[in-house]
Amino acid sequence: MLTSNLSDDPDMERERRAMAVRGNMIARRFARCSNEVKLTLFKAYCQTFYTCSLWVRFTQRAYNSIRVQYNNILRMLLRLPRHNSASRMFAEARIDDFFAIRRKRVGSLLNRVRGSSNGLLRELAERLDSPLTRYWVEVAIGRAK
Template structure:
């Protein structure tokens, strides 16, 4: 109840583009992002198949590297995480017409594009920096407490200890 009015209880809710679940698990949001990335990647591959590599890489950066709420992904299964990472890798392969089993790390290095792990680390480091620099004293206190689960996770990802 809120001010005497009954609240509807739901298992999941999309808030500002991020899927929230009653288990506080991020698998649904990872799947939402995987599907959205697949749609954008397939569109790029179809519409820009005849463009040169430079144009394709610019489009890939603009449309496939914007993992909007990835800094909030804290509790997820390895399966959901890997599905998104593999989708991301496969889109670049498809866009550049590379063989299915070519090395992902080599492909990203040659193209001078951040891989999935680098994007996530950068987004998390940016979020931690913004929260620590916030004018909101509650956010600053949380960000400085290493016993806070999300802060601990952010720091571990940012320094490369966790995925």
């Protein structure tokens, strides 16, 4: 989604709402299934974040909102209490948390841009003085959100 101020907040909210719909659908339709089935569905339907590698200009509120939604969907599917530790929940389920997914998506985009046949894109990705490249690298190594 493009906005006049180039904010990514509306796109993050769109993705958060879509993820909430998908998570609720899985929870309702597959409530009686095993946790293994629910985790497989969670990975397939709630870890997409197709545009997250492009999120650069956003508020902490928008970022936290989508991250919390992601955590709460897994809690709901596994029928865990709201106060249950998210990091422990993801570790026990052996599923990537929101931060890991975002790092992987950003790293993948950076690698694709660097390997592109388009010289302009390659140049953009190879320039370490480029703010976008610096940001992608910081996210990929876990220094930025």
